[in-house]
Amino acid sequence: EEQLLESGGGLIQPGGSLRVSCAASGFTFSTYAMSWVRQAPGAGPEWVSTITADAGVTYYADSVKGRFTISRDNSKSTLYLQMNSLRAGDTAVYYCAKDRGLFGYTSGWYNAWGQGTLVTVSS
């Protein structure tokens, strides 16, 4: 069974930094693109960032570009999101999500999700 387990969320002051992680199991992590999707309280999901299977290419939403960095360690089957210069508007549950595309193809559709980790940006 494919499983994704996020960790690292918490309460952080505006302007602060935080790194969230996602440990994957049940599938060959190194062959799938991975993404972060966030959801603010009462709102719909918002795509944040994607990294290709080989970590060669990364994509970011305009709202986080220059502040967030996505990375992965295929030897540890782990996805990361480094978040800097955090703002109140970044408050959300952060989900890691697996792309359904085979052989590293970036399909843009997510067929496995973690349970999410809550990041709260507040003073």
Next chain:
Amino acid sequence: AIQLTQSPSSLSASVGDRVTITCRASQGISSGLGWYQQKPGKAPKLLIYDASSLESGVPSRFSGSGYGTEFTLTINSLQPEDFATYYCQQFNSYPLHTFGQGTKLEIK
């Protein structure tokens, strides 16, 4: 940026009913539209991708259709476990990747 508008924003229906949810894109996206189901406190679940392809393991009572700017999700013979919030998502190419505002399906 491409905007997605779902209608209705909420819907009441009974077990056994057939329901349809619409998602309109502000510009053409070919067949780059997917549908997710989300239950309270849980992550979204992929139902449909590429406008009409059923994700593995999803019951066949779920179906999707459409192309360009107008898309629909149809659920035939509603089951108790289908009451949830449904989101459409468009994907043309990165970073053009957005979700709709959601449709809450409630029991009548």
